[in-house]
Amino acid sequence: MSINRFCSLFAVLPMLVMLIMLNGCSTQVNRIDPDEVKDLSGAWNDTDSRLVSEEMIADMLERPWVGDFRAKTGKRPAVIVGTLRNLSHEHINVNTFVADIERTLVNSGRVDFVASALERQEIREERKDQDLNAREETRKAMGQELGADYMLKGEINTIIDHASKDQVRFYQVDLTLISLADNRKVWLGQKKIKKFVQRSKLRY
Amino acid sequence: MNIFSSARQGLLLVLLLLSVSGCASYSNSFAPIAADLAKDDLNGALSLLDKAKTPGRDRLLFLMNRGMLLRMQGEFESSNEMFSAAKQVVEELNALSLREQSTALAINDGTRSYAGAPYEQVMLNLYSAMNYLALGQLNQARVEALQVDLRLGELADRSLGALFESDPFGRYLTALIYESGGEQSDAMIAYRSAYEAYRQHQKSYPLDLPRQLKLDLLRTSEALGLVEENHQYAKEFDLKSWPNSEVLRQQGELIFLFNNGLAPIKIEQSVTLPVPPRGQLVRVTLPAYLRRPASFSKARLRIGGLEVVTETFENIEEMAIAELERNQPAILARATARVMLKYQMSKQAGKQNDLAGLLVNVAGLFTERADTRSWMSLPASIQLARIALPPGEYDLETELLGPAGESVKTLTFPQVRLAAGKMTFISCHAVAEGSLLGRH
Numbered sequence: 151m152s153i154n155r156f157c158s159l160f161a162v163l164p165m166l167v168m169l170i171m172l173n174g175c176s177t178q179v180n181r182i183d184p185d186e187v188k189d190l191s192g193a194w195n196d197t198d199s200r201l202v203s204e205e206m207i208a209d210m211l212e213r214p215w216v217g218d219f220r221a222k223t224g225k226r227p228a229v230i231v232g233t234l235r236n237l238s239h240e241h242i243n244v245n246t247f248v249a250d251i252e253r254t255l256v257n258s259g260r261v262d263f264v265a266s267a268l269e270r271q272e273i274r275e276e277r278k279d280q281d282l283n284a285r286e287e288t289r290k291a292m293g294q295e296l297g298a299d300y301m302l303k304g305e306i307n308t309i310i311d312h313a314s315k316d317q318v319r320f321y322q323v324d325l326t327l328i329s330l331a332d333n334r335k336v337w338l339g340q341k342k343i344k345k346f347v348q349r350s351k352l353r354y
Numbered sequence: 355m356n357i358f359s360s361a362r363q364g365l366l367l368v369l370l371l372l373s374v375s376g377c378a379s380y381s382n383s384f385a386p387i388a389a390d391l392a393k394d395d396l397n398g399a400l401s402l403l404d405k406a407k408t409p410g411r412d413r414l415l416f417l418m419n420r421g422m423l424l425r426m427q428g429e430f431e432s433s434n435e436m437f438s439a440a441k442q443v444v445e446e447l448n449a450l451s452l453r454e455q456s457t458a459l460a461i462n463d464g465t466r467s468y469a470g471a472p473y474e475q476v477m478l479n480l481y482s483a484m485n486y487l488a489l490g491q492l493n494q495a496r497v498e499a500l501q502v503d504l505r506l507g508e509l510a511d512r513s514l515g516a517l518f519e520s521d522p523f524g525r526y527l528t529a530l531i532y533e534s535g536g537e538q539s540d541a542m543i544a545y546r547s548a549y550e551a552y553r554q555h556q557k558s559y560p561l562d563l564p565r566q567l568k569l570d571l572l573r574t575s576e577a578l579g580l581v582e583e584n585h586q587y588a589k590e591f592d593l594k595s596w597p598n599s600e601v602l603r604q605q606g607e608l609i610f611l612f613n614n615g616l617a618p619i620k621i622e623q624s625v626t627l628p629v630p631p632r633g634q635l636v637r638v639t640l641p642a643y644l645r646r647p648a649s650f651s652k653a654r655l656r657i658g659g660l661e662v663v664t665e666t667f668e669n670i671e672e673m674a675i676a677e678l679e680r681n682q683p684a685i686l687a688r689a690t691a692r693v694m695l696k697y698q699m700s701k702q703a704g705k706q707n708d709l710a711g712l713l714v715n716v717a718g719l720f721t722e723r724a725d726t727r728s729w730m731s732l733p734a735s736i737q738l739a740r741i742a743l744p745p746g747e748y749d750l751e752t753e754l755l756g757p758a759g760e761s762v763k764t765l766t767f768p769q770v771r772l773a774a775g776k777m778t779f780i781s782c783h784a785v786a787e788g789s790l791l792g793r794h
Binding site for chain 2: 353
């Protein structure tokens with residue numbers, strides 16, 4: 151190879167490098183459907199949250215406790231969501247999971263749903279405010295709240311097994327429905343998710 | 355053959371080599387930031403860090419340092435944002451880059467992306483956990499504790515005959531997190547692993563088994579009814595009494611974390627030799643650790659009529675030095691291979707033209723720099739004291755002791771609240787005499 155050709159190769163090379171770098175600079179945005187499954191890192195994501203809450207609540211509403219309660223009292227059971235403990239390896243956003251559960255429960259129309267302790271506080275303040283400022287006929291009285299019959303509690307656990315760059319991530323979500331009247335557990339739900347994550351061994 | 359064009363070829367090669375290698379040693383660039391830290395000027399240190407141009411390959415260091423400085427300022431939430439971004443970088447850099455490996459072989463080790471020493475990766479989780487504890491978010495701290503377990507498991511997996519496949523303070527902190535959540539058996543396992551980790555580290559450098567850990571092992575094994583294990587510990591540690599678990603549950607506990615000084619910095623050591631017959635120069639550079647003298651030895655705490663001196667739970671300085679020593683053969687092997695390559699390159703260029711040969715030789719020497727990157731805002735050691743008192747509000751007085759045990763500086767933390775069966779975490783980071791950082 152002549153030296154001149156070698157030199158021209160050196161002149162072309164930086165341009166190529168720059169082109170490659172420029173290409174990496176532009177931001178790309180593609181809109182995707184919220185229901186689309188997109189697993190990136192193998193960590194708990196929106197799909198897991200949605201699938202688990204939908205399946206577990208569907209199972210919960212099919213079980214005999216709803217019918218039993220109706221037969222006994224003639225009313226729909228009122229449910230409240232208590233604490234959901236994250237005992238997993240990841241910083242899971244429990245709030246979206248709880249919101250998913252609440253939505254599925256309320257929309258089923260088979261149970262009544264009571265606002266959480268934090269939300270209740272805000273509503274009580276509003277009622278207090280109404281007492282002072284709202285017109286008589288639109289005023290909502292205090293002490294008329296619907297007390298919950300059952301509390302839903304739960305936890306998310308994980309077991310992670312690994313060998314070199316491969317991981318098996320096992321999630322187990324346990325939900326328990328407890329009767330507030332007598333501490334009876336009327337429903338236990340469990341949902342397991344298992345993922346096999348192969349992390350890439352090479353990068354650019 | 356055209357002399358001019360071959361000289362140009364040499365020049366281009368030189369420019370290429372110089373443009374890729376960051377010539378200034380990393381540890382030098384951190385010096386002004388450390389000076390600000392010593393002056394107690396956290397805002398100055400932060401703005402220096404933000405202003406400094408960080409190349410993409412040093413992104414992890416930027417995030418780690420930024421997280422640490424924010425933590426010293428008491429900005430625990432923003433600090434954790436940095437640490438979680440840093441953890442993501444570590445995850446991405448887990449994969450091997452052939453491009454970087456070959457550049458490192460041709461130029462120097464500093465051209466690779468910095469993925470953090472194994473102990474630094476563990477520290478990321480530990481400091482995140484300490485941030486969550488300071489925020490009172492025990493569940494989040496527990497997530498970090500589980501991640502520490504996972505990371506230590508991975509380290510044990512990967513390194514063959516690893517020097518440190520465990521981390522004494524890491525295990526101890528996870529034990530504290532489990533215990534404060536009422537998970538006695540998990541805590542016991544973590545205390546046991548901590549004990550093993552101390553024994554493992556003792557093989558590489560002097561490290562005392564903290565008396566506090568002995569008491570914790572005795573108390574927890576007794577509470578769980580592990581009679582035989584309890585007797586064995588009592589015999590081994592020669593201790594006759596320890597706090598009772600039931601009594602402890604009625605009290606509030608103060609966990610004081612004293613981050614002492616700054617971790618050692620890496621400097622460059624090099625040898626330059628001429629190679630006969632043409633007299634080309636070859637240079638080998640290796641990193642070495644330089645200790646940063648600590649202004650303080652221990653902290654003495656006074657609270658509720660009790661007086662307790664902190665114990666060293668983690669000696670980051672010694673750990674870092676031992677870790678580098680273990681890696682030195684591999685670093686030397688890479689440096690030797692690089693010397694051969696650079697020598698061949700300059701020899702080839704020299705065959706065509708003397709000037710080109712000389713230029714390539716000089717560029718080779720210039721770019722031969724040691725990788726002096728490390729997480730330099732870490733403390734030299736982490737010390738801890740654990741004090742149980744009846745629930746209530748206390749004023750905590752902390753005396754920082756000098757090397758000879760003399761009192762150098764006193765700090766007060768007013769109205770420390772201790773609740774029954776709960777742990778209250780307080781930490782401080784002291785960088786130099788008269789300068790105190792991150793009081794919270």
